[in-house]
Amino acid sequence: MKETLFLKNTETFAESMIRCGIRCHFAYPITPATDVMKYTSRMLPEHGGRMVQMESELAVSNALAGYACAGKLGATSTSGPGMTLMQEAIGFMAAGELPCIMLDAMRVGPGDGDIIGAQSTYYQATRGGGHGDYRVIVLAPSCGQEIADLMPHGIKLAMTYRNPVLFVVDGVTCQMTETTSFEEPHDYTADFDTSSWAFTGTADHPKRFLVTGSYTHEQGYEMNEKMRQKYVEISDKEQMWEQDQVEDAEVLVVAFGIHGRMCKDLVEASRAKGKRVGFIRPITLWPFPDKAFENIPASVKSILVVEMNHGQMVDDVRLAVNGRVPVHFLGKTGGEIPMCTLAEMTREANNLLEGE
Amino acid sequence: MQTLADYYGKTLKFDKLTSYCPGCGHGIVTRLVAETIEAMGIREKTMAVVGIGCGGFSHHYLEVDAMEAIHGRSPASAIGYKIALPDHIVFTYQGDGDTSAIGLHEIMHAANRGMPITCIMVNNSVFGMTGGQMSPTSIPGQVTSTTATGRDVAVHGYPLLVPEMMRAMQGVSYLARESVVDVKSIKKAAKSIRNAFECQVRGLGFSFVEVISPCPTGLHLSVPDAYAFAAKETLSYFKPQVFKNELEKNDEV
Ligand code: SF4
Numbered sequence: 240m241k242e243t244l245f246l247k248n249t250e251t252f253a254e255s256m257i258r259c260g261i262r263c264h265f266a267y268p269i270t271p272a273t274d275v276m277k278y279t280s281r282m283l284p285e286h287g288g289r290m291v292q293m294e295s296e297l298a299v300s301n302a303l304a305g306y307a308c309a310g311k312l313g314a315t316s317t318s319g320p321g322m323t324l325m326q327e328a329i330g331f332m333a334a335g336e337l338p339c340i341m342l343d344a345m346r347v348g349p350g351d352g353d354i355i356g357a358q359s360t361y362y363q364a365t366r367g368g369g370h371g372d373y374r375v376i377v378l379a380p381s382c383g384q385e386i387a388d389l390m391p392h393g394i395k396l397a398m399t400y401r402n403p404v405l406f407v408v409d410g411v412t413c414q415m416t417e418t419t420s421f422e423e424p425h426d427y428t429a430d431f432d433t434s435s436w437a438f439t440g441t442a443d444h445p446k447r448f449l450v451t452g453s454y455t456h457e458q459g460y461e462m463n464e465k466m467r468q469k470y471v472e473i474s475d476k477e478q479m480w481e482q483d484q485v486e487d488a489e490v491l492v493v494a495f496g497i498h499g500r501m502c503k504d505l506v507e508a509s510r511a512k513g514k515r516v517g518f519i520r521p522i523t524l525w526p527f528p529d530k531a532f533e534n535i536p537a538s539v540k541s542i543l544v545v546e547m548n549h550g551q552m553v554d555d556v557r558l559a560v561n562g563r564v565p566v567h568f569l570g571k572t573g574g575e576i577p578m579c580t581l582a583e584m585t586r587e588a589n590n591l592l593e594g595e
Numbered sequence: 596m597q598t599l600a601d602y603y604g605k606t607l608k609f610d611k612l613t614s615y616c617p618g619c620g621h622g623i624v625t626r627l628v629a630e631t632i633e634a635m636g637i638r639e640k641t642m643a644v645v646g647i648g649c650g651g652f653s654h655h656y657l658e659v660d661a662m663e664a665i666h667g668r669s670p671a672s673a674i675g676y677k678i679a680l681p682d683h684i685v686f687t688y689q690g691d692g693d694t695s696a697i698g699l700h701e702i703m704h705a706a707n708r709g710m711p712i713t714c715i716m717v718n719n720s721v722f723g724m725t726g727g728q729m730s731p732t733s734i735p736g737q738v739t740s741t742t743a744t745g746r747d748v749a750v751h752g753y754p755l756l757v758p759e760m761m762r763a764m765q766g767v768s769y770l771a772r773e774s775v776v777d778v779k780s781i782k783k784a785a786k787s788i789r790n791a792f793e794c795q796v797r798g799l800g801f802s803f804v805e806v807i808s809p810c811p812t813g814l815h816l817s818v819p820d821a822y823a824f825a826a827k828e829t830l831s832y833f834k835p836q837v838f839k840n841e842l843e844k845n846d847e848v
């Protein structure tokens with residue numbers, strides 16, 4: 240039976256992962272992600288799990304790697320500077336093909352930044368904050384309900400591809416309290432057999448070892464090539480996006496997360512006035528949904544990308560569009576209200592409709 | 596036909612030459628760890644978490660599951676693994692650079708957390724793999740490739756005494772400094788390593804053994820001179836001793 244709860248979206252992330260079978264949450268306090276660990280510290284023990292508060296984000300992500308070695312899916316949650324510290328082990332986990340679920344309650348940067356919510360970590364999330372050719376699967380829910388709905392899928396992606404999966408949610412959305420419906424609890428992590436690779440001792444398998452450093456040049460080539468092929472497959476199969484009113488649109492608005500959510504109101508209000516505006520909301524940021532842009536209709540005169548940063552995803556939109564249509568950008572970050580308002584988005588879309 | 600494995604057990608692998616330089620103390624310490632695992636009959640449920648540096652190769656010579664953790668972070672990874680599989684045995688094998696420079700933070704918190712994992716720190720007072728630079732454990736006056744006129748404590752600080760720093764921590768169940776500079780010391784080191792693993796098996800808490808060892812290559816000394824240096828110079832600063840042994844409250848092995 241479905242259950243509807245009124246929760247802060249950080250708590251929704253915590254509740255979702257508990258309901259979906261995650262039993263270990265490693266974390267270090269940081270605003271605005273801390274509510275996740277407060278919630279799991281209280282709720283996980285009731286389900287035979289635990290929240291493990293470590294001494295730093297470095298320790299968090301490396302403990303998560305150790306946990307994953309045993310073939311178990313753990314989780315972590317953090318924000319901006321914490322995410323930066325975790326990059327070391329995230330690259331390590333990608334190289335070692337170890338799964339995990341992570342949340343970045345994105346805040347404004349750079350440096351230690353500010354606790355204000357933003358979308359400043361798009362580059363870091365999608366390009367890899369660590370060294371080497373690795374990829375992290377990035378999901379960008381736009382509300383609490385979507386966090387809950389995407390959790391089973393995120394777990395499936397993490398376990399199928401044995402890769403870290405990162406939820407990026409801006410800090411504003413994370414701190415919103417919303418009504419969310421949850422499906423019946425189900426341990427999705429148990430749907431995957433990890434016995435072929437987990438490090439569980441040599442009782443039932445010959446020695447296994449996870450080497451990401453001291454391999455030979457040939458082994459290194461093979462490892463990187465295997466990963467490249469995996470990323471090609473993910474890129475091909477796992478793109479997700481939402482779109483509406485694209486078919487005859489003159490202006491397409493592209494935004495993820497909270498601005499993506501606002502696009503619905505923008506498009507609805509514009510259409511009510513007879514203005515042909517449509518939207519594309521990427522749900523996977525990596526792989527970026529290039530396919531959404533493959534067949535944009537000839538009616539589209541321009542594209543407007545809206546972000547809570549100085550323009551990061553806009554690069555991916557430009558790559559996907561490949562010069563076929565002009566791509567414009569509207570963004571805001573820092574300050575007391577780091578988001579673009581609906582009025583600003585509407586004004587910019589109208590300017591583009593009028594060919595300004 | 597009898598094989599070496601029949602004779603010595605399965606834990607130590609004999610099928611390839613080690614990458615350790617001739618005369619390196621790592622060879623002895625790796626063997627002591629292997630013999631401990633073999634003697635305790637825990638091979639099939641043991642996980643090695645090795646650090647970066649020459650010691651990172653240790654698992655190549657052990658028939659146990661293993662991961663090469665990121666520089667310094669082995670204790671954090673070992674904790675994650677132990678949480679996932681509490682009935683399994685997990686140990687870290689790290690050099691002095693890995694443990695006391697880049698990984699000091701992880702080792703100290705692991706010790707203080709008191710979770711039953713075992714950490715072996717091989718201290719040869721120099722960065723071996725990267726070519727003989729100063730380590731936090733280089734002794735005063737020690738010439739390295741980054742202290743050409745010798746370690747100057749006014750500039751570089753004093754050698755780091757890791758077990759001494761852990762001594763007051765309640766979560767630590769076994770704490771010792773040993774060496775492999777001569778046969779008598781090797782026998783004592785074997786006992787401490789065994790005790791450290793035993794503490795984990797009995798769930799008593801965190802266990803740690805620092806092993807003073809020679810690095811002929813990093814020290815630019817002949818093998819006998821490297822052993823003499825470790826025995827005289829290094830041990831004069833790093834005094835071997837058992838700091839703490841919770842097994843005494845139970846019965847020692
Ligand atoms: S460099 Fe030193 S520590 Fe490394 S293998 Fe050679 S002798 Fe041993």
